[in-house]
Amino acid sequence: MLLLVTNRRDITIDYVVAELKRRQTPFFRLNTEDIPAARCTMAAFPRDAWSLSFGERELKGAHVRAAYFRRPAVPTCNANIIDAGEREYAEAEWGALLKGLYSRLEGMWLNAPFDIFAAEDKPKQLMLASEIGFNVPQVLITNDITSVREIIRTGPAIGKPLRQALINGEQERVIFTTRLEHLNDRDEDAIAMAPLIVQAEIKKRYDVRVTVVGSKAFATAIRSQEHEETTVDWRQGCRPDLKHERIELPREVEDQCAALMRRLKLRYGAIDFICDQQGKMWFLEINPNGQWAWIENLTGYPIAATIVDELEEIARCQS
Secondary structure, eight states, X not given: OEEEEEXXXXXXXXXXXXXXXXXXXXXXXXXXXXXGGSEEEEOSSSTTOEEEEETTEEEEGGGOOEEEEOOOOOOOOOTTOOOHHHHHHHHHHHHHHHHHHHHHTTTTBSSOHHHHHHXXXXXXXXXXXXXXXXXXXXXXXXSOHHHHHHHHHTSOEEXXXXXXXXXXXXXXXXXXXXXXXXXXXXGHXXXXXXXXXXXXXXXXXXXXXXXXXXXXXXXXXXXXXXXXXXXXXXXXXXXXXXXXXXXXXXXXXXXXXXXXXXXXXXXXXXXXXXXXXXXXXXXXXXXXXXXOHHHHHHHOOOHHHHHHHHXXXXXXXXX
16 A cells, blocks of 8 residues: 555645556555544554554555655644643644654655655755756855855845745745845845845756656756746746746756755655756756646646656565
8 A cells, every 4th residue: 555645735646646546556645634533553563553543444554565755734633622732732742643653654755754854954955966066056045144245246146045935924925036136234134034045146048847756857947038027936926828848958967866866865856957048057956845746737747657656666665
């Protein structure tokens, strides 16, 4: 059986579910916000001595052969727990159970949760990319306006979040990549509030998303320079007419992508590049759990099928 760890609203996992159903491959979709509704048992040993029962649906550790850690949600306890402190306690305990379950599945993950968390470290990504030989734009992680100005003096620069691109609250906001120019002394306090990534801006021909699954790399050109609002950050503007095209990666870049995946212990990764006016590829970042369904929709790449292939290969290794 294959285990899919995600949440109720995850549309991307629906593509994997459809492929598993097409192949008639047994699977269990665990929406982690629902886990407080389960009856659970976990013995100290052996490793697979655990189970979750949701009424007539039962998940047994002994049956799991491979697992996909997609987008789990925080466990949501029964509304009958009125006291806020008790509710927080119960949800934390369910979260601890999930962590224990994840560790029991070591060696079965497409990407292990703990490897995902480690790979999300952007300073580490940039360091490894440089060591592997990718072209990496001049970059600093800083909250010092003097350091920001040093990069801006050499030419155009952009700023983007170090980790969290979403500001929660009554009005949820996304922090997009932004061009930095004309800084004055009044900007010093704002920049000092939190570290950010400041990077020399590369004049683009187009953006590139490389979706790596196992040994396969699906490269897509995103024609961001055809619309004003997507010039700096192709996600801005939500344009349904933004062109996505299949492209071939230079062999050197494909080999470097494979090397980065090995260094980060990943079987899946979404790697972002810029292709400059001369056709040179520049590494930006890797998302070890990035979205991919829209790429499959627009290009026809068989990403869901390749993910299932990889999960089935992991499962065969457990037999």
